[in-house]
Structures are given as structure tokens and as C-alpha cells.
Amino acid sequence: MIRYIASRLMQMLPVLFLVSVAVFSMTLLLPGDPTLSMLGENASLADRVALRERLGLDLPLPVQYLRWAQNVVEGDFGRSLRNGEPVSEMLLQRVPATTQLAIMAIILAILIGVPCGIIAALNRNSFGDVAATSVGMFAMAMPSFWLAMLLVMMFSIHLRWLPPSGYVPFLRDPMDSLRLMLLPAVTLGTILAGLILRQTRTSMLSVLSADYVRTARAKGMSERRTILRHALRNALIPIVTVVGLQMGALLGGAAITESIFSIPGLGQMVVDGIFNRDFPAVQGAILVIVTSILFLNLVIDIAYSWIDKRVLR
Amino acid sequence: MQTEISTGVMVPGATHHADTRSLDDTILRLEKLSVHLGAGDHARTVVDEVSLTIRAGECTALVGESGSGKSLTSLAIMRLLPSSMHVSGSIVLRRQSGAQVNVSSLPRSELTSIRGLEIGMIFQEPMTSLNPLLTVGEQISEMFMVHRGESRQVAKNHAEEMLVRVGIPEARARLAAMPHELSGGMRQRVMIAIAIACDPRIVIADEPTTALDVTIQAQILETLRGLQERSRGMLFVSHDLGVIAEVADRVHVMYAGQVVESGSVGAILLRARHPYTMGLVASVPRIDRPQPRGAALYSIPGRVPELARMPAGCRFHPRCAHARAGLCDRVVPQIEVTEDGGEVRCLRWREIAPTDTLSASQRGSAL
Numbered sequence: 001m002i003r004y005i006a007s008r009l010m011q012m013l014p015v016l017f018l019v020s021v022a023v024f025s026m027t028l029l030l031p032g033d034p035t036l037s038m039l040g041e042n043a044s045l046a047d048r049v050a051l052r053e054r055l056g057l058d059l060p061l062p063v064q065y066l067r068w069a070q071n072v073v074e075g076d077f078g079r080s081l082r083n084g085e086p087v088s089e090m091l092l093q094r095v096p097a098t099t100q101l102a103i104m105a106i107i108l109a110i111l112i113g114v115p116c117g118i119i120a121a122l123n124r125n126s127f128g129d130v131a132a133t134s135v136g137m138f139a140m141a142m143p144s145f146w147l148a149m150l151l152v153m154m155f156s157i158h159l160r161w162l163p164p165s166g167y168v169p170f171l172r173d174p175m176d177s178l179r180l181m182l183l184p185a186v187t188l189g190t191i192l193a194g195l196i197l198r199q200t201r202t203s204m205l206s207v208l209s210a211d212y213v214r215t216a217r218a219k220g221m222s223e224r225r226t227i228l229r230h231a232l233r234n235a236l237i238p239i240v241t242v243v244g245l246q247m248g249a250l251l252g253g254a255a256i257t258e259s260i261f262s263i264p265g266l267g268q269m270v271v272d273g274i275f276n277r278d279f280p281a282v283q284g285a286i287l288v289i290v291t292s293i294l295f296l297n298l299v300i301d302i303a304y305s306w307i308d309k310r311v312l313r
Numbered sequence: 314m315q316t317e318i319s320t321g322v323m324v325p326g327a328t329h330h331a332d333t334r335s336l337d338d339t340i341l342r343l344e345k346l347s348v349h350l351g352a353g354d355h356a357r358t359v360v361d362e363v364s365l366t367i368r369a370g371e372c373t374a375l376v377g378e379s380g381s382g383k384s385l386t387s388l389a390i391m392r393l394l395p396s397s398m399h400v401s402g403s404i405v406l407r408r409q410s411g412a413q414v415n416v417s418s419l420p421r422s423e424l425t426s427i428r429g430l431e432i433g434m435i436f437q438e439p440m441t442s443l444n445p446l447l448t449v450g451e452q453i454s455e456m457f458m459v460h461r462g463e464s465r466q467v468a469k470n471h472a473e474e475m476l477v478r479v480g481i482p483e484a485r486a487r488l489a490a491m492p493h494e495l496s497g498g499m500r501q502r503v504m505i506a507i508a509i510a511c512d513p514r515i516v517i518a519d520e521p522t523t524a525l526d527v528t529i530q531a532q533i534l535e536t537l538r539g540l541q542e543r544s545r546g547m548l549f550v551s552h553d554l555g556v557i558a559e560v561a562d563r564v565h566v567m568y569a570g571q572v573v574e575s576g577s578v579g580a581i582l583l584r585a586r587h588p589y590t591m592g593l594v595a596s597v598p599r600i601d602r603p604q605p606r607g608a609a610l611y612s613i614p615g616r617v618p619e620l621a622r623m624p625a626g627c628r629f630h631p632r633c634a635h636a637r638a639g640l641c642d643r644v645v646p647q648i649e650v651t652e653d654g655g656e657v658r659c660l661r662w663r664e665i666a667p668t669d670t671l672s673a674s675q676r677g678s679a680l
Contacts (some may be wrong), residue, residue: 211441218391218436219456219507220429223421233446308446310491 001305004312008301012294019290020072023283024065077284082276087284090269095288098265100170101188101258102250104181106243108189109196114239116193117200118232121208132197139194148187148260155183165262184261188254192246199242203235210234236307244300248293253285338368340514340546341390341432345402346417348385348394350620357620360385361570362402367515367546374549374561374578376593380617382570383550387517390548391434392416392424406431409514430460433508437520439500443492449476449503450488456510475506480536498529502536509540516540517548522556534559554597558582566590569618569628572648576655586657588633588665589613627660635665 035048035057052058056067071078077087116136120129156164162183170177207213208231216230217223253267266285273282305311348360360382367373375383388394390404404416408431416427428434436442444452453475454468463471469488476484479502492500501521508516518537522530538560541547549560557564558578565575566589574587585591592613615632618624624631630641646660659665 211436211438212444214393215436215442215504215507216444217393217424218428218434219459220425220427220511221455221459222425225459230444230447234444309448310445310493 001312004305005298005302008298012298015294016291020069020287021065023286024068026279026283072287078280080278080281082278087280090281091284091288094264094266094269096169097167097263098251098253098267100177100181101184101254101263101265102247104185105188105192105250106247108185109192109246110243112189112193113196114200117197118204118227120197120201121204122227124205133201136194136197139190142191144187144191144254145256145260147190148184148257151183151187165260167263184257184263187257188250195246196239196242200235200239203238204231207231207235233307237304240300240303240307244296248296251292251296252289338370339366340369340407341367342405343390343402344405346386346389346404347401348382348389348398349401350398359398359570359620360389363572365565365572365575367548369514369544369546370541371562372541372547372549372560374551374557374564375567376551376554376557376564377567378552378617381567383567384519387519387548387550390416390517391428391432429456429513430511431513432515432517433511433513435504435508435516435518435521438524439497439504440492442504443500445492448488449490449492449495453503453506453510456507460511475510479506497525498532501525501533505536505540514544515546515548517550519550520552523551523553530556554582554593566593569623571628571658572656573629573658574656576651576653580653580655586651586655586662586665587659588635589629635661637661
């Protein structure tokens with residue numbers, strides 16, 4: 001197992017390298033000479049050369065990349081071009097918000113999608129199956145901003161159960177944090193639940209007609225044990241794949257949902273950064289997103305090997 | 314008292330004592346069991362009024378081509394048919410407690426007390442019939458944990474004993490093996506271990522050797538025969554007469570959903586009365602009776618009729634060399650009892666002399 005994880009980690013390194021090169025190259029896309037924009041149009045050539053030397057811009061590109069990469073590894077992503085705030089501090093605020101939203105949304109989606117998918121598969125073509133599948137399809141097709149607004153109108157304005165927007169870090173006030181995060185999590189979770197439901201249903205249907213499920217019944221196993229122990233475990237791999245992919249997308253930040261509910265998350269940071277040409281902020285956010293998606297893939301691979309021991313052998 | 318038959322295998326031809334046994338030996342009785350596919354006007358009968366008996370210490374065989382309904386019959390006994398099919402007639406099981414139940418009318422929730430406990434089942438494909446994600450040990454010990462309420466450790470010890478009983482070497486180590494790590498023969502042994510784990514009085518084996526290569530087939534048959542002890546009855550489903558000759562006491566030949574002939578294994582193999590049975594026997598290659606050089610092995614002409622186009626009269630008449638126009642294509646034959654205790658479903662069986670296989674095959678190769 002440890003060897004398996006170690007080899008997976010090693011495989012991540014080349015990907016991380018390529019991504020960091022791509023992210024670093026973004027600075028090269030900046031039009032014009034950065035010394036001009038920093039010192040002004042009337043700066044003397046000597047001053048500009050001095051600044052170029054101080055910033056290391058006179059060095060060959062590979063050396064510049066190595067310096068930048070070293071800083072990043074040490075946690076220094078540079079400063080925001082907009083307000084001079086260190087990018088690392090911006091990330092420290094935003095990563096927890098996005099992570100909390102992603103986890104709550106995916107848990108909701110699993111809690112709704114997997115049981116409904118199993119029940120739909122077991123009662124194939126029944127009224128319940130058709131209803132669940134149609135609602136699932138509807139949920140998948142629903143634009144998140146529209147669902148978000150419907151939820152706010154219902155639960156914040158009409159029923160006054162939940163606050164319409166805002167964010168409190170979980171560690172500062174867990175209850176308030178959960179209350180504030182509930183509507184955005186339901187927005188994203190509903191859409192994902194539709195996807196997970198359909199995947200679970202399809203996957204269960206193919207497994208339920210498998211010979212070993214018939215064997216489990218022939219062995220005298222109860223219907224419950226047949227489904228949970230023999231069928232579901234075999235159906236789980238495609239479900240885990242879908243959950244993992246969606247979790248990755250969520251970690252990238254759900255910019256629209258975050259803006260509607262005023263959550264300071266990574267998605268918003270990327271969008272703001274792009275609008276403001278704040279390249280260090282975008283670089284930092286993208287590096288964090290890509291790294292977390294890579295780690296998430298590792299977690300999924302470990303989950304595969306836990307479900308299916310053949311992966312390790 | 315053994316008789317040499319077609320495959321060159323020894324059969325206990327005259328040792329069957331089905332007819333002399335008392336009724337008390339009966340463990341399972343099918344009475345006019347039919348399986349219907351679909352409902353309403355589109356309903357088709359895929360198994361038509363099969364009646365047979367499984368007795369303690371005896372192996373009853375169902376033989377027929379694919380599509381004859383033999384596997385459906387065995388699945389019907391286990392109530393494992395797909396939901397698009399339903400059953401009529403009765404499946405009377407005498408439980409180990411002595412109580413008689415009709416399996417076909419048992420509520421679903423009570424099936425867990427029949428399956429695995431009263432009737433064990435072995436399937437054709439040991440690769441796909443074992444759960445690919447669970448170890449061999451988990452799949453066997455589950456039987457003891459669920460049915461006997463044993464702890465994981467005790468169940469594991471029992472699972473090891475079962476592996477030893479079905480002839481798997483290094484049983485302790487094999488408990489941790491995954492199904493894909495075993496050979497086909499070993500997997501089928503694991504299936505057998507699961508089927509007999511809780512010591513059911515009936516074992517249904519549905520083509521248990523068909524997916525295995527020939528040398529392994531013989532070993533598995535040997536293992537199955539070893540389990541065929543005193544109190545246990547077996548239902549053996551196969552299309553392979555050579556295999557049937559080795560294990561069966563009584564044989565029921567199925568064609569197009571109906572039993573067309575039944576009798577002791579010796580009677581079926583040596584004195585077949587139904588033209589279909591004669592054709593089946595004649596189409597087995599025989600080492601003691603070489604074919605003339607270049608002559609094709611006999612095969613029954615035509616093919617099994619489709620459900621939607623079942624012929625009128627006798628279902629076999631379009632393929633039958635003895636069919637008589639105006640009789641066989643008009644009159645539906647009923648089961649008739651022969652003087653030696655067998656049954657035959659043929660309008661002309663008295664006219665067609667009970668032949669030995671030799672003349673049947675000569676007629677066959679002349680076709």
C-alpha cells in the first residue's frame with residue numbers, strides 16, 4: 001500500500017512541473033516592460049537596468065523559473081498587483097471557504113444521489129424510478145445561478161430560515177458557518193446529486209444482472225446483504241470516479257455560486273484576478289487548485305484500491 | 314454390474330434403484346412445473362409441465378440442447394428466474410425439519426431459509442459466478458456467518474474445512490485468494506464448497522463442467538460424485554450425455570420446454586424410445602465405434618423451434634425421421650409410461666422398436 005502511494009506521488013511530479021512551467025509563462029504574456037509600468041514613462045535607462053537587475057529580469061528564463069519555483073515551494077507566491085497584499089495570505093483566506101463548500105456540497109450530493117440511484121435501479125421502470133430519473137435529469141440541467149436564486153427566495157426571503165449570503169470561517173463559529181454555507185451547498189449539491197443518481201442507477205443496473213449477484217441470492221443471502229455487500233461494492237468504482245471528478249471541479253471554485261452568496265472562495269479569486277490583470281493572484285490560485293486536484297486523484301486511486309484489492313496486486 | 318456405453322465410460326447402468334425406493338426418500342417433487350415468459354397475449358410458455366422427483370442419494374439429470382428449458386427449470390426451483398418470468402405448478406420440498414413446503418408459493422422473505430440451507434446451487438461459469446471483489450474465504454465463510462450466526466473466526470475455520478473437502482490444496486493460504494487468482498477448476502471447487510457449506514440435502518448443478526477443459530471436467534465430476542452421499546439428492550443439468558452417463562441415476566430428456574423421455578440412465582443411453590433421445594445418443598462420438606473415414610458425425614437435422622413458432626402436434630416432428638404426416642403434425646403427444654418405469658412423449662413409440670444405440674447411429678450416419 002505504501003509503495004503504491006509512493007509510486008503515485010512520484011507520478012504526480014512531472015505533472016506538477018509542467019503545470020508550474022505553464023503558470024510561470026503567464027508572466028511572459030504581460031504586455032510591455034514591467035520596469036516601465038513600475039518606474040513610469042520618464043525613468044532613466046540606468047534606473048530601469050538597475051531595477052531589472054534587482055528583480056532578476058536580466059537573467060535567462062530557466063533561471064528566472066527556478067527562482068520563482070523556489071519561492072513558490074517556500075510559500076511565497078508574490079504580491080497582488082492590485083493592492084500589494086501577499087498572494088499567500090489571500091489563499092489562506094480563500095482555500096478554507098472553497099474547501100468547506102466543496103465538502104458540504106459533495107456530502108449532500110452523495111447522501112441524496114447514491115441511495116436514490118440504488119432505489120431507482122432496484123425498482124427499474126417503476127413510477128419511483130421514472131420520477132427519480134426525471135428529477136435527477138432536471139437537477140443536472142438546472143443552471144446554478146437560477147437554483148441559487150430560487151433557494152434564496154424560498155428559504156431566506158419567504159421562510160426566513162437561513163441567511164441569504166455571507167461567510168464566517170468554520171473555526172471561528174461552526175454553527176453560523178454551517179448555516180451560511182447551507183444554501184450554497186444545497187445549490188451545488190442538488191446539481192451534483194442528479195449526476196451521481198444517474199451514475200449510481202446505471203452502474204447498479206449492470207451489476208444487478210451479474211452472475212455473482214445471482215450467486216449471492218442462491219446462497220440464501222438476504223436482499224439487503226445481496227445489494228449492499230455484493231452488488232453495491234462492485235457498482236462503486238464508476239460512482240467514485242464521478243464523485244472524484246466533481247469534487248475536483250468544486251475545488252476549482254464554483255465562481256457563480258460563490259459570487260451569489262458572497263463567499264470569498266478560489267473561484268471568485270480567479271475571476272477577479274483575471275478581470276484585474278492581477279497575474280500573481282491568478283498564478284497562486286491556479287497552482288493551489290491544480291495541486292489539490294492532483295492530490296484528490298491520489299485519494300480516489302487509494303479508494304479504488306480499497307474497493308477492489310486487485311488494483312494493488 | 315457396469316455397462317459399457319457410448320463415450321467409453323463405465324456407468325452403473327443397472328444399479329439405479331429409483332423404482333424400488335420408498336416415497337420417504339423424496340426430497341423435492343416438481344409437479345407440472347411451467348415457466349411463462351411475459352404476460353397477456355404475448356405470454357409464452359418456455360417450460361411446459363415438467364414433473365420430476367429428486368430423491369436422497371440419487372442424481373437426477375436434465376438433458377437437452379440449449380433453449381430446451383433445462384436451466385430455467387433449475388432456476389425456477391431456486392426462485393431465481395428474472396422478474397419477466399413466472400411459474401405455475403408446484404415445487405414441493407420436504408424440509409430437513411420434515412415439513413413440506415411449496416417453494417413456488419413461498420413469500421420472498423422466506424427464501425433465505427431455503428436457498429443455501431435446503432438447496433445449494435452450482436453454476437456454469439465459475440469466473441463470473443464468484444464475486445470478483447471478495448476473497449474466496451469471505452465468500453465461503455459468509456455462508457456460516459449468515460446462516461449459522463458464527464463469528465468471523467469460527468466461520469473462517471469452517472471455510473478452510475470446506476476447501477479441504479472439495480480438494481483444494483493449501484486451503485489455509487487459499488482463503489485469502491481472490492477468484493481471479495485461481496484456475497477455472499479451482500474456482501468451480503470454490504463454488505461447490507459454497508453450495509454445500511451449510512450441508513443442504515439438495516444440490517443443483519447447472520452445467521457445472523461445461524466451462525472447464527476436459528481433464529478438469531473429470532476431476533470436478535469426481536468431486537461432485539464424492540459429495541453424492543447418503544442423504545443428499547442432486548439435480549444435474551447438462552447438454553453433455555458423456556457427463557450425464559458418469560453421474561446420473563435417472564435422466565429426463567428435455568426438448569423445446571417439455572420432458573420428452575425419462576428413465577434410468579441405462580435405459581436412456583442403451584434403449585432410448587423417443588426419436589429425439591435416439592438422435593442425441595447417436596450424435597455422441599464413440600471411441601469404440603469409429604466413424605467410416607470421411608463420414609460426418611451424426612447430427613439431428615434442423616434446429617430447436619423458436620418460442621413464437623412452436624410446431625403444431627409433436628414439437629419434434631419437423632426434425633423427426635419417424636414423423637408421419639397427418640398424425641405427428643396434428644396430435645399433441647402426451648406422456649406415456651413404459652413397461653420399465655420410464656416415460657415417453659411420442660405418438661409412435663410402440664411402433665419404433667426400442668433400439669440400442671448402435672442401430673440408432675447407423676441410421677443416423679445413413680442420413
